[in-house]
Amino acid sequence: MEGGGGGEKRTMKMCCICNQRRPALKRPKTLQQICRECFYEVFEEEIHRVIIDNNLFKRGERIAIGASGGKDSTVLAYVMSELNRRHNYGLDLFLLSVDEGITGYRDDSLETVKRNEIQYGLPLKVVSYKDLYGWTMDEIVKMIGLKNNCTFCGVFRRQALDRGAALLKVDKLVTGHNADDIAETVLLNILRGDIARLSRCTSIITGEDGPIPRCKPFKYTYEKEIVMYAYFKKLDYFSTECIYSPNAYRGFAREFIKDLERMRPRAILDIIKSGEDFRIATSTKMPEQGTCQRCGYISSQKWCKACVLLEGLNRGLPKLGIGRTRGVNSEPKKDDSQIGAKNIQSKPCGSLDF
Amino acid sequence: MACNGTGGGGCESGGGCYNDKNNQSPTQNNNKSTSDCNNNNNRNTCLKCKSSEATIFTGGEGGGRFCAECFRSNLYGKFKLAVTSNAMISPVDKVLVAFSGGASSRVALQFVSEMQHKAQKNFDATANRDRSLPVFGVGVAFIDESEVHPIASGDLDKAIEDIKGIVLNLAPPTKELHVVPIRSIYSTKTNDGKEMLQNLINTVTDATGKEDLLTHLRMMSLQKIAIENGYTKLVLGSCTSRIACHVLAATVKGQGYSLAADIQYADARWEVPVVLPLRDCLMQEINILCNLDRLKIVEVFNDSQAGINGLISSFVKVLQEENPARECTIVRTAGKLTPFPFNRIPEANVDDADLASQRRQKRFNLKPIESLPPEAFCPICNSPMSCYKNSQPLDNIFGATCCSSCQYQILPEEPSSMDQFYSFLPESIISRAKNGNEKWIREKIQDCLLSDGEDEV
């Protein structure tokens, strides 16, 4: 690449990092042609730098890795355990999975996580909707139909992860959100007018005021590189999408990000940078957090969202707490463009939380 | 250029829309919407006056339904509210309207001219009294970009004739038209301005970067016309739809910090403050008005967008079709970002009795913006940059003064082409790189400066 003369003499193109091996791939983030070994190295070292530069962990901490069996969390578990060993972070790592009770999807993906438990030697904890809420996702869908189940997915899963993390007594929860996810969230918050979420959606650590902080070591890692890494490393992951969010379904925003990436790979990082740099007055804060009067989970309202949804399910009024319907907290929704917002988003069932 | 007549007349192709050969009336355009509401009893009455028959159907929140008269006054009302509540035009101003020939700037020109005409009538009615206010002046600028957008000279001549005709037919007083080639950003000493300009543009390899550079040069060109002819405001026709695209474009290009500067009603970081009175008007509404009032549009240079900008336009178009309020929401989100201190018309310019009274009503819009001024401005795009400089060390000094977006999409990668690029730059960019945004620096320290005589080095 450098020096016009040198390149012409060499007929065989070499990896542009080590200049010793044949390139095996075009790195999605930079379009450099590099060999497999160099790819592993830059991929892992970038994540290591992110962890170090942002002080994500302290020695001796217990860390839960949100594990869905999908590619992001599988690669995260693998890389976290590698880096913990290689750079001697001194962390106690755990896998934490949520069993929503979705026949043919979650039971299969849980098998993957159980294999990961053995492959990476990380203890696994599974928390189930049935145990926590008394309802499986299948039962919820039977009750409410396919229409609003993503509300349940998102709310229940988020809380289930926190409860599982509490049971594991961990200090932090890491999730597999990648750069594409974060860029998409930035765009969605702009499209919906949600300035409060826009101001914090690029934070690498969130919920520091809550019981268990969450962090995203893959904040700058491209989805394509994660897929590539899993592919070359032959990692064992589960690739079928949730049966309640059909595969054919692609959101506008995600498609747009893919188009941008094709035209200009650095656009994903630029969107994240914009998200970090937006001038948002510090007074634009999320509503103050209290605790749910029913279950004690953090909530800005009298009852947390999960309790409102559960109350509806148990009383046979499943629409309670969904969208604009007024429920126990009887506060009208502020979010002005919830309607129609669904099909601009790509991961409707809350898999962003994983 | 594709002109999309379906879906209630919504057309996003900025400016190209009017070129429907068959001059459809807005009623025809909206056959579909009309039949959609057939089961509604009041489908035919205007939402505003509730008496006339509604013939115009806009998307927007709630789905507007107006008679021609109410539609017109509603749109003009948005323009006027933007002008008065942001002190955009004062009676002593001389405003320059940037006219590209497209629909948005055509409507901006129409509205500014209407406003001036009304002020003139008021003035004539009260001319004998001492209290009468002067009438602000209006000029029109058309930037001839034929040196970068090749166009048959016959076509260009025809377009300029059309533009002259449009300006001539505006309501009195007569408006001066400035037709200026974009190479005029090079000083008159440089007699190879055309070649320099073409070389400069050709050094940029990224399609989006090329397009954006041209946008920056166009602004410099407009500023130059304004300064040389004593104009005090520059009016742009940027509408909600265009601004929504800019919000996403800036985000995608990593310009999250400077975005808030570009999307306000007023932007006084330039020598001649820039105002956007159509900020609250949708492209759809602008196209309807052009059809309704037979406002002539002149499509001079192919304005189909390339690269990232084109991708964003089509994305916003899809979003707008999915939800007609989307563009407004996007602009509203960006409107919640903290603006910069220069995003208001400086007090000195609004020291007028009439406007002062209007200002009292709309005080909230004019309160000083309490935020730290930016440390520096990019010499190419004039974007404010946050104090922490980009970490990549650049061996080239000029490159280091540019924002990271311009560094990536406009500056050449190779150091050797960098020298060339620099040699093709107009003086104003070089001086901005050397001295910063002098206007802004001067304003910041103005209250501490002594009079000229006491000035010592």
Ligand SMILES: [Zn+2]
């Ligand atoms: Zn290599």
Ligand SMILES: [Zn+2]
């Ligand atoms: Zn609760």
Ligand SMILES: [Zn+2]
């Ligand atoms: Zn779901």
Ligand SMILES: [Zn+2]
């Ligand atoms: Zn009416």
Ligand SMILES: [Zn+2]
């Ligand atoms: Zn710049």
